[in-house]
Amino acid sequence: MDLSFNAEEIAFREEVRAFLREKVPSDIRDRARIGWSYLPKDDYLRWQKILFDRGWIAPNWPVEYGGPGWNTAQRFIFDEECARADCPRIIPFGVTMVGPVIYTFGTPEQKERFLPRILATEDWWCQGYSERGAGSDLAQVATKARRDGDHYVVNGHKIWTSGAHRANWMFTLVRTDPDAAKPQQGISFLLIDMKTPGVTVKPIISMDGYHYLNEVFLDEVRVPVDCLIGEEGKGWTCAKFLLGNERTGIAGIGRSKGRLERLKEMAGAEADGGGRLIENPSFRKKVAEIETELSALEVTNLRMMAAMSAGRPPGAESSTLKIRGTQIEQELNELLVEAMAYYALPYGPGQVRPDTNEAPIGPDYSVGVMSERLLRRAASIYGGSNEIHKNIIAKAILGL
Ligand SMILES: Cc1cc2nc3c(=O)[nH]c(=O)nc-3n(C[C@H](O)[C@H](O)[C@H](O)COP(=O)(O)OP(=O)(O)OC[C@H]3O[C@@H](n4cnc5c(N)ncnc54)[C@H](O)[C@@H]3O)c2cc1C
Known part of the structure; x- marks a missing residue:
């Protein structure tokens, strides 16, 4: 190969x-x-x-x-x-997630209506999948949609909806048949205009002090039936297809390589009391180890891509990339905080917000290090938690 x-x-x-x-x-x-x-x-x-x-x-x-x-x-x-x-x-929600669902399962009218607007970023999408009690076990979605003439009437509650406060459209999973034999049946894939009466977005502030996450409450929301993608009750097929796309590239190798460069830059700078952290053998060893791990992950990724180019689907190997990719990302963020030393302590969310003029504490290159560390703790949860990906590997690769 x-x-x-x-x-x-x-x-x-x-x-x-x-x-x-x-x-x-x-x-x-x-x-x-x-x-x-x-x-x-x-x-x-x-x-x-x-x-x-x-x-x-x-x-x-x-x-x-x-x-x-x-x-x-x-x-x-x-x-x-x-x-x-x-x-x-x-932004993945339009281009990477809902766009491919629409061109794969949508009607010609839906393709014409939504795809050009996604490409031109005229619409800003968010993902309304997760609910309380329906995260890893997504098929448990309880948000209901009942048919009323040429509309669905939607009632329910979505959570962890990234960017919902910025979005004007949400793609979502709703239960159209509460009596279906299996949880995966009777789910439909619906597009909801966020300006529809009955849609309420409430912020969740994450531990980095910033606002990207939201709860979305849906109260008697009337959604035209032409916003249903695919067949009623067959939304699970669209949901799975979308998750496959969401997980592609989630290993974040490019991002980790950028952070490794940043780490070397920080550790190579003159410290307050003189000397350079990179000259410390123990820290140098940690940097070398993480760089080796990242190179190994990159080769694994290239190997998978070479197989895909030869016509083999990505399969469960992408779970390995997700787990290892997010672990490396989190380890790198820990090292960045270590390199920042006491400047990590006085972190305030205002330092990274472009809409405030709060001055950074510490050297310029240290800005964002602590906030990213806190935020990316979630990398092992979103896109399917690492435990779920371990289950996939156990079943599909190890045959357990
Ligand atoms: C920053 C962030 C952004 C997000 N953005 C979005 C978004 O835009 N849209 C959206 O719909 N969702 C979003 N999510 C939600 C995300 O998809 C869920 O958090 C995730 O699927 C886990 O679900 P849960 O939080 O309900 O945890 P649970 O499913 O309740 O899991 C709790 C713990 O139990 C473990 N666990 C669960 N089941 C098993 C099992 N069978 N075997 C072993 N361990 C198990 C999990 O790994 C986890 O550690 C986001 C989450 C985060 C943190």
Whole structure:
């Protein structure tokens, strides 16, 4: 199996690199470097418009719907170069999640209505899957939708809805048949306009002190039936398809490589009392170990991509990438905090918020380190918790 890039792919990397050098606005890059979760909505809109104009907004879409026609290696290179250049991520809820569901299961009218708006980021989507009691065991969703003429009337409560306060649309799982024989049956995939009366969004402040998470209350929300994707009661098929896409790339290798560079930069700087942390053999060993782990993960990822290019579906190996990728990310964040030493203590959420003028405490490069550490504790929970991925590996790979 050949894991190296060919001449065409190397040329592609140069093309992407040159584009990013020229086009990423420096103010957005500076903010994204702190942590792209903290960017204001307008930064995403500006950046996604630049990608849209270049035809690169939807790397995973087929050409017929507006994708660039890249192979897996090109998509990997693109992701890696974007992370390396401190670009904001492409907001996944539209392009990576609901878009592919719509072009795979939607009607021609739904494709025409929603896909161009996703590409142009004219709509901002959020994911209304999780509920209290329906997280890992998603098939337990209890939000109900009853048919009333040419509408569904939706009642229920979604939780952990990232970015719902910014979104104007939510894709969601609702129970249309409470009497179905199995929990996976009788679920439907519905698109809800967030401006519909009866939709209430309430913030959840996460332990980094920031607001991305929400609860969404749905009270007698009337949703036109043309917002149902696929067949009524067959939403589980769309739900699973979407989760498969959500988990692609969740290992965050590009992001971790960027953080490793940051770690080396911080540890290489002159400390307050003189000397450099990187000269400490114990810390140096930790950096070397994590770099080795990350390289091994990257090779595993390349091996999986090479198999996919040869026509083999990703399968349960992607669970290995998710588990190890998030562990490495979290370990790197711990090391960054260690490198920051006492500057980690006076962390205040205001330092990373672009809408305040609170000055950073400590050296500029340390801003965002503590907030990212706190935020990314959740990386082993979202996208399927690591325990669930271990179950998948046990069944599908180890045959237990
Ligand atoms: C930062 C963040 C952002 C999120 N964004 C969204 C979003 O935008 N939209 C959305 O719909 N959801 C979102 N979620 C929700 C996320 O998908 C769920 O948190 C996740 O699926 C776990 O579900 P739960 O929180 O209900 O935990 P539970 O399912 O109750 O799990 C609790 C614990 O038990 C373990 N566990 C559960 N079942 C098993 C099992 N069978 N075997 C072994 N261990 C098990 C889990 O691993 C976990 O440690 C987000 C979550 C976080 C933290």
